Amino acid sequence: KAGVTQTPRYLIKTRGQQVTLSCSPISGHRSVSWYQQTPGQGLQFLFEYFSETQRNKGNFPGRFSGRQFSNSRSEMNVSTLELGDSALYLCASSLSAGQGTRELFFGEGSRLTVL
Amino acid sequence: QKEVEQNSGPLSVPEGAIASLNCTYSDRGSQSFFWYRQYSGKSPELIMFIYSNGDKEDGRFTAQLNKASQYVSLLIRDSQPSDSATYLCAVNEEYGNKLVFGAGTILRVKS
Numbered sequence: 446k447a448g449v450t451q452t453p454r455y456l457i458k459t460r461g462q463q464v465t466l467s468c469s470p471i472s473g474h475r476s477v478s479w480y481q482q483t484p485g486q487g488l489q490f491l492f493e494y495f496s497e498t499q500r501n502k503g504n505f506p507g508r509f510s511g512r513q514f515s516n517s518r519s520e521m522n523v524s525t526l527e528l529g530d531s532a533l534y535l536c537a538s539s540l541s542a543g544q545g546t547r548e549l550f551f552g553e554g555s556r557l558t559v560l
Numbered sequence: 561q562k563e564v565e566q567n568s569g570p571l572s573v574p575e576g577a578i579a580s581l582n583c584t585y586s587d588r589g590s591q592s593f594f595w596y597r598q599y600s601g602k603s604p605e606l607i608m609f610i611y612s613n614g615d616k617e618d619g620r621f622t623a624q625l626n627k628a629s630q631y632v633s634l635l636i637r638d639s640q641p642s643d644s645a646t647y648l649c650a651v652n653e654e655y656g657n658k659l660v661f662g663a664g665t666i667l668r669v670k671s
Contacts, residue, residue, distance in 0.1 A: 478657045488604070488648065488661040501658045535603055539657050547592070547657050551603040 447472065449538050449552035457558045463524040466555045470517050470538030476500075477519040478549060479511060482533040491534075494519055495541070523557075531559045562587040564651050566662035575671045579636040583649030583662055586630070593625055593632045594650040594659065597643075604648055608634070639669040 450469040458464050470477050478501075479491040490503040494513035511521040517538075523530055533556050537549040563586040573579045581595075592611045596604035610616045610623040610632065622635040632651075636643055646664040653660075 476657050478659075480659075480661075487663045488650075488659075490658045490660070493657050503658070537657070547652070548606055548609060549594075549657060549659065550606065551596075553603050 449536055449550055451534075451536050451552035451555050453555060454553065455556050455558075457560060458526050459560050460526055460528060462526050463522060464526060464557060465520055465522045466534055466536075466557075468519045468521075468536030468538075468552060470519070470536075471550055474538035474540055474550075475517050476539040476541060476547070477513055477517065478537045478539070479519070479521050480535045480537065480551075481505070482535060482554070483531075488535070491521065526559045528559050531557060533557075562590075562651070562653075562660050564649055564660050564662035566647075566649050566665050568663055568665060570666040570668050572668045572670060573639050575639060575641060575669055577639050577669075579639045579643065579667055579669070581634040581636075581647050581649075581665050581667065582631060583633065584631045585649075585651045585660075587651065587653075587660075588627075588630065590651045590653070592652045593623070594652070595621075595623060595632075595634045596648040596650060596661075598646045598648055598664065600645075607647075636667075639667075641669050641671045643667060644669050 476495045478493040493501040513519045533554045536552045595607045598604045624633045648664045649662040650659040
């Protein structure tokens, strides 16, 4: 069973540019969440999508956005990149997004460097 | 603001010993608790989850939850050098898949 696939794995951008990251969840999983990991702030929740709808959003500026497609694949976009956006961006998939225990399975991440 | 606290470590234990990792959380409404292991340069890997008070065992790993005291712990028995990693405690909200992570505890198992 294939895991969570994230592309690209590594990318370098300059300040002011924008970036789009892609995530394909585990087959059959309908919930996709995005997290940002930095040495200083650790793992922080960005947003969650389920059935093409954003269910939850973390405390990040509007430059961070995302969407989910009908096949559950998800993309996140960061516009007007800042140096502080350099991070590992992790996508996690889960079967559902309702109440109860839900296991998240993480992809290998997209490492973004902003110069 | 909901917080999850972990001792950053590093926690050093000899091979074969029991490693004890602890985590406290601030939100009494938290329902589910997770332990993830993250090797350097890799993504977090789910080890265990627990949602009921008491102990839950899976192989060499035991998760313990005490909701009254708002702490969750992870015991690793017969620690191996391959267990050396950062262990992340995570707590989820009542609804949805938003996890609040602790900063992680670095575990070093010395052979």
